[in-house]
Amino acid sequence: MDTLTEPFHPGDHVADDAELLELATFLAGGVAARRRCLTLTWLDADDRLLGLVMPVSDLPVAPEPSTLPGLGGLMGAVLAENAPGGSVVAVLERPGDPAINAGDRAWNAALRAQDDARVRGVFVAAGGAVRPLTLDDAYDAGDAPDAP
Incomplete structure (x- = not known):
């Protein structure tokens, strides 16, 4: 695992949605992804960055349904060991257009459906932009996305 460097530090309070978007933008780096990557970070019960x-x-x-229990277990294990009552922030980086697509919605729904961890925010970094995915952007993970 990597640790965060500036502008966010372990222990920093992520107070609101604007700061959460700043954190997601920081995690996405240049937001010019050439491949698909999911970046996870964790906040404690007081919304302080674990680092x-x-x-x-x-x-x-x-x-893929077969990998979700492992991913959910990992997200939950980090919280159980380091920050009981905390949450996860996820940034899906992908190439292409910044518009939210069916694959983004499927990841949003799948991450939020994990029983092992509370998700504070899910974001998509694509096409030079970082956008939040809301609960309204999620749909039944059983629906198959049409396009990447």
């Missing part, structure tokens, strides 16, 4: 960052590379367009 742990985990990139998961080579993602499929939509989550």
Whole structure:
């Protein structure tokens, strides 16, 4: 796992949605992704940054049901060990247009459906922009996305 460097530091309070978007933008780096990657970071119960960052590379367009229990277990295990009552922030980096697509919605729904961890925010970094995915952007993960 990598640790965060400036402008965010372990222990920094992520107070609101604007700061959460700043954190997601920081995690996405240049937001010119050439491949699909999911970057996870964690906040404690007081919304303070743990400073742990985990990139998961080579993602499929939509989550594969067989891998979700492991991903959910990982998200929850970090919280259980380091920040009980905390939450996860996820940034899906992908090439292409910044418009939210079916694959983004499938990842949003799958991440939010994990029982092992509370998700504070899901973001998409694509086409030079970082956008939040809301609960309204999620849909039944059983629906198959049409395009990458």
